[in-house]
Amino acid sequence: MNASITLADLSVESAEIENDEGTSVAIIDETPNPVHAKEFDDMMLVFETYETIVKRKYVCRSDMENIKALTGTYPVLGKLIDRYPINSFTQEPSRTNYEVSTESFVKTAYEAVVNALGDVLAYVINAVTKLWNWLSQAGQATAAVDDLEQKLGQLQKYIVEVDKILANNPNVMQMARRTRDGTISSEMRNINGKWNYFKDRQLEDPEKQLGEMTTLCGVIKMKLPPFAEAVESFLGALSKAETESDVDVAIAQMELFDMTSTSLFMLARAYGYDVKKMNVNGKLTSFESIASYVKGAYRSQMNERTQIKEDDFKKLIIEYKPTKWADEISGTISWARGRTDPVLAKVKGFNNKGLKPGLEQVYANKLVPFLKSLASVLTGFTAISQCMGFLTDTRNKVSYDLCKATLVVVKKIDSVSIENKSKLTLIENTAIAVHRKDVASVLKG
Numbered sequence: 001m002n003a004s005i006t007l008a009d010l011s012v013e014s015a016e017i018e019n020d021e022g023t024s025v026a027i028i029d030e031t032p033n034p035v036h037a038k039e040f041d042d043m044m045l046v047f048e049t050y051e052t053i054v055k056r057k058y059v060c061r062s063d064m065e066n067i068k069a070l071t072g073t074y075p076v077l078g079k080l081i082d083r084y085p086i087n088s089f090t091q092e093p094s095r096t097n098y099e100v101s102t103e104s105f106v107k108t109a110y111e112a113v114v115n116a117l118g119d120v121l122a123y124v125i126n127a128v129t130k131l132w133n134w135l136s137q138a139g140q141a142t143a144a145v146d147d148l149e150q151k152l153g154q155l156q157k158y159i160v161e162v163d164k165i166l167a168n169n170p171n172v173m174q175m176a177r178r179t180r181d182g183t184i185s186s187e188m189r190n191i192n193g194k195w196n197y198f199k200d201r202q203l204e205d206p207e208k209q210l211g212e213m214t215t216l217c218g219v220i221k222m223k224l225p226p227f228a229e230a231v232e233s234f235l236g237a238l239s240k241a242e243t244e245s246d247v248d249v250a251i252a253q254m255e256l257f258d259m260t261s262t263s264l265f266m267l268a269r270a271y272g273y274d275v276k277k278m279n280v281n282g283k284l285t286s287f288e289s290i291a292s293y294v295k296g297a298y299r300s301q302m303n304e305r306t307q308i309k310e311d312d313f314k315k316l317i318i319e320y321k322p323t324k325w326a327d328e329i330s331g332t333i334s335w336a337r338g339r340t341d342p343v344l345a346k347v348k349g350f351n352n353k354g355l356k357p358g359l360e361q362v363y364a365n366k367l368v369p370f371l372k373s374l375a376s377v378l379t380g381f382t383a384i385s386q387c388m389g390f391l392t393d394t395r396n397k398v399s400y401d402l403c404k405a406t407l408v409v410v411k412k413i414d415s416v417s418i419e420n421k422s423k424l425t426l427i428e429n430t431a432i433a434v435h436r437k438d439v440a441s442v443l444k445g
Contacts, residue, residue, distance in 0.1 A: 039119070042070050043112040046077075047364055050105040058093035059101045061086055074111060080104040110360035113367050114353065120371050124231060125348055127378045128224070128340060131385045135333050138392050143326035145396045148403050154442040155406045156318045158435045162413055165431055171423040176416050183412040187405035188313040197304040198390070202398045203316065206323045209391060213325060215263045216388045217332040223259060224381060225339035230257040231374070232343045235350045244362045251370050259287040259377060264294070264384075271297035285373055288380035295383045298390045317406050322399040325392060410439060 049066050053059050064086045071078035080101060090096050159180075166176035202209050230253065237250035265273070268290045284292070308316075355363065417424070417432050424432070 040116060042073055043116055046108050046112055047368055050109055053102060056093055058095060059089060059098045060093040061089040061091050064089050074108045076104050076107045106360045109364035113363040114355055116371055120375050121347055121350060123375060124378055125344055127382055128344060132337055134385060135329055139326055139329040141396055142329055142392050145322055145399045146324050146326045148322055148399055151442050152403050152406060154439055155410050158410050158439050159318055159413060161435050162432055165428050169424060169428060172420045179412050179416050183409050184314055184317060187408055188308060188310060191401050191405060192307045195306060195308060196302050197306050198301040198394055199398050200306055202395055210323050210325060212267060213388060213391045214328055215267050216384050217328050219261050219264050219384055221332050221335045223261060225336050227257060228340045228343040230254050232346050235347060242356055247359060247362050247366055251366060264290055268293045285376040288376045291380040291383035295387050298387055316402055317409055320402050325395060
């Protein structure tokens with residue numbers, strides 16, 4: 001004879017919330033900014049030395065000593081010093097070797113700016129590609145947390161309803177309450193061991209956190225596609241430039257793009273951003289400065305240790321509901337990626353070797369500061385995506401930690417009801433079995 005066992009006969013002791021490994025997405029890492037690399041510093045030394053020579057209209061031995069270490073990087077400079085050793089230049093500024101040195105510097109400057117342009121364009125492509133990949137993973141992880149709402153709701157219902165049943169039975173009331181409170185205290189200690197103020201903010205005002213996420217997504221949606229399009233237009237104009245005026249026009253097309261974001265500025269200001277009272281790095285664009293400031297504010301809150309109060313935690317166990325975030329992230333991808341991917345394909349196909357010879361000095365004078373600004377904007381976008389990472393990862397972890405803690409409380413309460421089944425009435429056992437079945441069903445579903 002086969003025994004038939006229904007879900008109502010089972011304990012939820014073995015029930016689990018799905019493994020959360022897929023819901024914690026690593027914060028997007030920073031693609032090395034070529035502007036901060038040694039190669040860019042070397043290029044700047046070439047330009048600075050060249051500008052000094054041209055401004056003085058003379059050259060001296062110290063000029064050559066400044067760039068001696070760069071001869072391996074820039075073959076033109078190596079040939080210059082091989083043909084005209086450093087000792088052939090006068091100690092004091094003079095016209096000796098002036099023509100040959102400036103000619104070599106111009107060629108080197110052209111070579112350097114071509115390489116730098118290639119590095120910055122690679123940076124653009126790499127940074128944006130990483131952003132889309134990260135957003136896709138974050139969207140999937142966040143959707144999984146959104147889906148916890150039904151499970152969590154059923155667990156919370158079990159705690160409230162079964163607790164009422166056990167509390168009304170004098171035979172199990174004290175044991176049930178002691179088990180419940182002891183379990184909640186234990187779970188609170190576990191969570192407090194990894195708690196911080198940034199997580200506190202998620203619990204205090206989840207809608208505000210979602211609002212900040214919406215602001216950051218809005219910057220990505222509204223600024224990244226036209227930025228990518230402006231880069232592509234700039235490259236198209238640059239590749240056709242035959243005069244200094246043409247180069248000016250190419251740069252102007254890019255500089256006309258407005259990176260100002262009122263919503264991002266207001267978010268930064270809410271955390272204390274004030275240009276008048278701060279020593280803002282002059283090498284950064286305003287966009288990067290503001291985005292990096294928000295990232296710094298988030299990091300500071302994540303490093304600030306705090307604890308959840310027990311009364312607050314008891315309330316969270318039966319009331320917490322994860323807010324819906326996945327739609328915001330998926331909406332950002334669908335809106336912006338369709339516009340940026342075709343543009344990035346064109347940027348990737350740009351031949352940086354196609355810059356016109358004869359404009360070397362123009363490139364040296366005008367493209368270097370522009371490239372620095374371009375790279376700074378990309379660093380700003382990376383900072384924004386990292387802010388989004390901090391927000392989503394914190395929201396996801398808080399939701400899972402509370403959901404798992406709630407499940408543990410359910411298990412402990414359920415074990416009390418199973419162990420004391422004989423002390424409960426038929427009506428009480430039947431009611432608990434219904435709630436147990438509902439929990440088991442939603443967790444298995």
